[in-house]
Amino acid sequence: MNPIIDMLKKHNISNEQINQLFETLTQNPLAAMSSLGQLGLPQDQLQILMGQVMQNPQIMRDAVDELGLDFSKVEQAKNKLQQ
Template identity: 60%
Template sequence: MNPILAILKEHNVSDAQIKDLFQTLTENPMAAMTTIGQLGIPPEKLQQLMGLVMQKPALIKEAVVELGLDFSKVAAAKAQLQK
């Protein structure tokens, strides 16, 4: 299992919440940060999660594919952030 998804599941984040989170991530990455903060994940695990995202961004693509979402939206969101 993708380590990002594993951390979320470890903290009892439901499949629906995970899909919503990644959907938000593809549409508005900044809003996703707020959503992540509201999931009740302890700060040390949240830091680990954010470290994974920053150090291994390919894990986001893997998680999106594993969830059956459209990765092209993630690429578009990334491009918008770089503007």
């Protein structure tokens, strides 16, 4: 299992909330960050999660793929933000 999804599940985040978080990520990465903050993860765990993403961005893509979402939408959203 993807380490991001695994960590969320260990903190009793439901499958529905996880799917919604990653669906938001595919549409608006900044909104996904806000949504992640609202899930109530302990600050130390949130920092670990962010560290994993910073060290290995591929795990985000793997999580999106594992959930059956379209990663190209994440790239499109990032490009919009950079303009």
